[in-house]
Amino acid sequence: MAGPRPVVLSGPSGAGKSTLLKKLMKEYDNVFGFSVSHTTRNPRPGEENGKDYHYVTREAMQAGINNGEFIENAEFSGNMYGTSKAAVQAVQAKNLICILDIDMQGVKNIKKTNLNPIYISIQPPSMEVLEKRLRDRKTESEENLQKRLNAAKNEMEFSKKPGIFDVIIVNDNLEDAYDRLKNALLEEISVVNKMKVSL
Ligand SMILES: Nc1ncnc2c1ncn2[C@@H]1O[C@H](COP(=O)(O)OP(=O)(O)OP(=O)(O)O)[C@@H](O)[C@H]1O
Numbered sequence: 669m670a671g672p673r674p675v676v677l678s679g680p681s682g683a684g685k686s687t688l689l690k691k692l693m694k695e696y697d698n699v700f701g702f703s704v705s706h707t708t709r710n711p712r713p714g715e716e717n718g719k720d721y722h723y724v725t726r727e728a729m730q731a732g733i734n735n736g737e738f739i740e741n742a743e744f745s746g747n748m749y750g751t752s753k754a755a756v757q758a759v760q761a762k763n764l765i766c767i768l769d770i771d772m773q774g775v776k777n778i779k780k781t782n783l784n785p786i787y788i789s790i791q792p793p794s795m796e797v798l799e800k801r802l803r804d805r806k807t808e809s810e811e812n813l814q815k816r817l818n819a820a821k822n823e824m825e826f827s828k829k830p831g832i833f834d835v836i837i838v839n840d841n842l843e844d845a846y847d848r849l850k851n852a853l854l855e856e857i858s859v860v861n862k863m864k865v866s867l
């Protein structure tokens with residue numbers, strides 16, 4: 669039986685990707701698995717190495733990239749980010765739906781692979797709301813916040829290009845956005861549940 673398709677969640681920093689995916693993983697225990705990316709940025713309070721990210725130095729990350737260990741990698745807001753082959757394989761080995769939370773450069777690069785995910789764009793209701801959410805999150809310096817807002821304009825333009833995303837969800841009301849996300853994934857959720865029954 670073929671395994672479930674992975675899911676790519678993309679969209680501007682602060683649009684609500686992590687909030688939505690954490691809700692999904694909490695409700696559907698043992699159906700989704702997070703592809704733990706590598707990054708050179710520092711952990712935020714509450715983040716755990718190996719769970720939220722693998723926190724590495726620029727040198728270690730570059731060595732891994734040179735060694736062919738990454739499916740995709742990108743520079744975002746002054747730091748390196750990347751999806752390792754091992755991160756995706758660890759989830760797929762358990763026949764779970766692998767969720768990748770990546771930026772638009774990652775989306776472009778994943779499109780060149782044979783991963784065949786469902787591409788979902790999470791969008792904020794407006795730039796003003798996005799800025800407020802990012803400021804209220806209190807994770808970024810003013811300089812980083814401006815870099816992320818600048819990148820957000822490109823991310824929002826990118827999501828409008830036809831044929832890139834299978835589903836676009838505007839995250840205004842969280843519960844509504846979450847319902848739309850779940851609806852988009854019902855078919856893959858049923859693939860995982862059927863596989864559990866057949867084992
Ligand atoms: N629908 C919503 N209404 C109000 N606040 C929200 C909503 N969705 C998310 N938030 C808040 O907005 C902030 C940004 O959300 P989150 O960290 O999930 O974004 P993100 O897209 O994962 O960002 P990044 O790409 O930087 O990791 C968080 O503080 C979160 O609690």
Ligand SMILES: Nc1nc2c(ncn2[C@@H]2O[C@H](COP(=O)(O)O)[C@@H](O)[C@H]2O)c(=O)[nH]1
Pocket residue numbers: 678679680681685705706709740741742744749750751769770771772773774775
């Ligand atoms: N191309 C990739 N982008 C990634 C990856 N992991 C995360 N991201 C994106 O980076 C920004 C910033 O994330 P933050 O945790 O510092 O707020 C966000 O858009 C993520 O989607 C990755 O492996 N590859």
